[in-house]
Amino acid sequence: MAEYKRPSSLADAPSGYCPGCLHSLATKLVAEALDELGQAENSLNVISVGCSALNILYWGNDFLSVAHGRAPAAATGIKRTNPERLVFAYQGDGDLCAIGLAEIMSAANRGENFTVIFANNQTYGMTGGQMAPTTLIGQKTTTTVYGRDPQTTGYPMKMCELISTLEAPAFVARYALNSPKGVNDARKGIKKAFQLQMAGKGFTFVELLTNCPTNWHMSPLQTLEYMNTNTIPYFKPGVYKDTEVDA
Amino acid sequence: MGEKRFMKGNEAIAEAAVRAGCRFFAGYPITPQNEIPEYLSWRLPEVGGAFVQGESEIASVNMVYGAAAMGTRALTSSSGPGISLKAEGISYLAAAMLPAVIVNISRGGPGLGSIQPAQSDYLQATKALGHGGFHAMVFAPNSAQEAVDVLYKAWDYAERDRNPVLVLMDGCLGNIMEEVELPPMKEMRPEDVPEWSLSRRNGRDYQGNITPIYTEMILEGINAMAGEMYKTWEQEDVQVEEFMTEDAEYIIVAYGIASRVSKEAVLKLRSEGVKIGLIRPITLFPFPKKSIETLDYNRVKCLIDIEMTIPAQMRDDIELQVKGRCPVYEYGRSGGCLLDDESVYEAIRDIIDGGDE
Numbered sequence: 001m002a003e004y005k006r007p008s009s010l011a012d013a014p015s016g017y018c019p020g021c022l023h024s025l026a027t028k029l030v031a032e033a034l035d036e037l038g039q040a041e042n043s044l045n046v047i048s049v050g051c052s053a054l055n056i057l058y059w060g061n062d063f064l065s066v067a068h069g070r071a072p073a074a075a076t077g078i079k080r081t082n083p084e085r086l087v088f089a090y091q092g093d094g095d096l097c098a099i100g101l102a103e104i105m106s107a108a109n110r111g112e113n114f115t116v117i118f119a120n121n122q123t124y125g126m127t128g129g130q131m132a133p134t135t136l137i138g139q140k141t142t143t144t145v146y147g148r149d150p151q152t153t154g155y156p157m158k159m160c161e162l163i164s165t166l167e168a169p170a171f172v173a174r175y176a177l178n179s180p181k182g183v184n185d186a187r188k189g190i191k192k193a194f195q196l197q198m199a200g201k202g203f204t205f206v207e208l209l210t211n212c213p214t215n216w217h218m219s220p221l222q223t224l225e226y227m228n229t230n231t232i233p234y235f236k237p238g239v240y241k242d243t244e245v246d247a
Numbered sequence: 248m249g250e251k252r253f254m255k256g257n258e259a260i261a262e263a264a265v266r267a268g269c270r271f272f273a274g275y276p277i278t279p280q281n282e283i284p285e286y287l288s289w290r291l292p293e294v295g296g297a298f299v300q301g302e303s304e305i306a307s308v309n310m311v312y313g314a315a316a317m318g319t320r321a322l323t324s325s326s327g328p329g330i331s332l333k334a335e336g337i338s339y340l341a342a343a344m345l346p347a348v349i350v351n352i353s354r355g356g357p358g359l360g361s362i363q364p365a366q367s368d369y370l371q372a373t374k375a376l377g378h379g380g381f382h383a384m385v386f387a388p389n390s391a392q393e394a395v396d397v398l399y400k401a402w403d404y405a406e407r408d409r410n411p412v413l414v415l416m417d418g419c420l421g422n423i424m425e426e427v428e429l430p431p432m433k434e435m436r437p438e439d440v441p442e443w444s445l446s447r448r449n450g451r452d453y454q455g456n457i458t459p460i461y462t463e464m465i466l467e468g469i470n471a472m473a474g475e476m477y478k479t480w481e482q483e484d485v486q487v488e489e490f491m492t493e494d495a496e497y498i499i500v501a502y503g504i505a506s507r508v509s510k511e512a513v514l515k516l517r518s519e520g521v522k523i524g525l526i527r528p529i530t531l532f533p534f535p536k537k538s539i540e541t542l543d544y545n546r547v548k549c550l551i552d553i554e555m556t557i558p559a560q561m562r563d564d565i566e567l568q569v570k571g572r573c574p575v576y577e578y579g580r581s582g583g584c585l586l587d588d589e590s591v592y593e594a595i596r597d598i599i600d601g602g603d604e
Contacts, residue, residue: 070305081321
């Protein structure tokens with residue numbers, strides 16, 4: 001019988017994420033992939049700005065903490081000068097598709113050989129729940145108190161769809177972490193992205209649909225249901241690009 | 248004897264960087280510095296380095312941030328408008344204590360300004376390269392050769408201090424063609440990678456982390472350490488040229504391209520019997536305070552700040568050392584209009600003859 005325990009790449013520290021927050025699950029999935037591939041020592045992660053920055057406390061690998069939105073740029077400098085390292089960035093939606101939109105699209109377009117894990121919880125969690133580019137239509141935030149209105153704020157931005165239009169990326173996929181199947185698929189997807197990077201296949205992008213019980217003003221259980229009825233129908237999980245399969 | 252070549256200032260900078268061990272460059276096109284990225288785009292791969300044309304100056308400086316964290320000697324270059332965009336990243340370099348070199352081939356400002364040469368970024372370079380109250384050493388060479396010499400040592404300072412270094416030149420010096428003597432290629436061995444870096448190449452095996460964010464008590468300590476470092480620079484790292492100042496009654500203060508035009512004026516006025524000299528800061532930060540502070544003000548009648556920008560930006564730094572002991576005048580051209588021998592000579596003549604307050 002297999003023993004279930006804390007991945008060795010995960011620090012023995014209490015989680016600073018809010019109760020019910022799926023960031024901590026995403027953190028664990030990444031740690032499991034590092035363990036399974038034996039890459040904990042060889043890996044280097046780029047810490048972005050937002051709740052994702054709490055990962056400073058959890059992964060036991062080398063990390064470089066960077067400015068808001070700039071993780072793909074910093075990762076470019078790291079990987080180009082140290083191609084033997086497994087390099088990944090973990091970014092939230094404000095970081096990745098608002099202030100860092102140029103950096104993510106350009107790194108993807110250059111086919112930089114690193115992995116970006118994108119945690120999409122549709123809000124700016126760390127700063128108190130403002131509207132993100134991914135906030136759903138009608139979703140209430142501290143800057144859309146009557147719900148997001150597309151007339152003035154546009155529509156939720158679909159990053160997998162955007163990035164998969166580019167030629168260079170090797171693997172682009174989205175998973176929802178609100179179900180056991182979603183978690184299992186995500187685990188495989190993260191591992192695959194890392195393996196493709198280690199094989200030098202180019203840019204890999206894994207989007208994880210997460211939640212924010214605190215700023216959605218819901219119980220953790222309610223957020224999982226909300227994801228089923230609202231988030232997943234708009235941000236459809238699936239593999240958007242896989243050059244190995246597509247070829 | 249080094250290798251002699253006839254080179255454009257910008258290309259001389261690029262080659263000197265390579266010979267100094269620079270193995271990573273990221274930048275974004277902007278006039279008048281384009282020859283630096285153009286040269287490095289083919290030159291760096293020749294020596295096993297990497298060149299990336301970034302999607303913006305912001306991305307480029309953050310690529311340099313990433314490369315610097317790995318202990319790689321990294322460079323970015325731009326001109327005023329792009330340096331403003333890099334301000335975020337330069338502040339982060341200082342916060343994360345990462346060495347890197349930034350070159351500003353400056354032009355007319357503010358805003359998009361003009362693409363012609365100007366010395367309009369002195370205040371940005373010396374007072375606030377970014378938010379948060381930090382300084383970088385700022386070198387202002389006045390020839391292609393001096394630029395080569397400065398670039399060759401720039402990373403030594405940056406790595407010693409774990410702090411970015413800025414080289415400030417203007418479009419004239421970036422595009423001037425001059426003979427330069429190039430130094431030999433520095434061999435960067437794997438074990439030379441700094442111990443603090445995230446690279447494994449020096450045998451390091453523990454978990455490393457580099458961050459620009461701290462708890463308040465630690466940050467206060469880091470701020471205080473930086474303050475002490477700036478004081479040490481003033482004691483040990485000031486570079487200045489004093490030309491014909493021993494008996495001078497009139498002192499010009501000028502750096503970069505303005506110092507070359509000013510030197511011509513000094514020679515002409517000396518031939519007319521005027522006791523005039525030139526103080527040329529080579530480091531703008533640390534500023535050569537002592538050279539001005541210790542002048543004999545019983546002899547010196549006035550100081551004249553010559554800059555290729557209006558209003559003069561170095562004047563406050565000069566006045567702080569003069570301490571009201573004699574008048575300080577200024578003359579300049581701006582917006583991309585060049586200083587020339589004749590107008591500088593006449594402006595100084597007017598000041599000396601009392602025709603211009």
